[in-house]
Amino acid sequence: MFKVFVPDLKLDSIYDIKPELLSRKNIRLLLMDLDNTISPYSGSEPSESLTRWKEELLSAGVGLHIVSNTKTDRAKRFAGLWGVPYVDCAKKPFSDTIEKIIAKMGGKLEETALVGDQIFTDVWAANRAGILSIAVKPIELRNPLRRLRYWAELLFRAMAKKSI
Ligand SMILES: [Mg+2]
Incomplete structure (x- = not known):
């Protein structure tokens, strides 16, 4: 019943997402x-360091896209500087924008x-869409x-795998 809130994978930070990890799961x-x-x-x-991380993933053939719920122009500005496509006002946990x-x-x-x-926006949206959810x-x-x-999310984080 609560499986929609459980991430497929939990990591400390995005820097733990390496090309090898994604390729093991055939994530492109x-x-x-x-x-x-x-x-x-x-x-x-x-x-x-964020730009180095981005370049490493792009070199490995992984497509990147920002999906943010922000209603400000923050995503536009950040994505422009970073050189990565974005969508804001994404309305996660709904999955329409993701699709x-x-x-x-x-x-x-x-x-x-x-x-x-x-958990209650990103992970839920990813699980609804049927894609791999990483917290x-x-x-x-x-x-x-x-x-x-964050405390309210801890139970669901505890139920997630640490590796795939
Ligand atoms: Mg966030």
């Missing part, structure tokens, strides 16, 4: 949440993963409400 398209997954809420520019991105990128459900920091720890948890939400 990686959708990425923005806030607290690839960038802290306070960050406005991609870091050098549209996969179609736009010419991907297949079974070859697509979504990585995000939130990472939020980059920062200074906001008390975000900390509370």
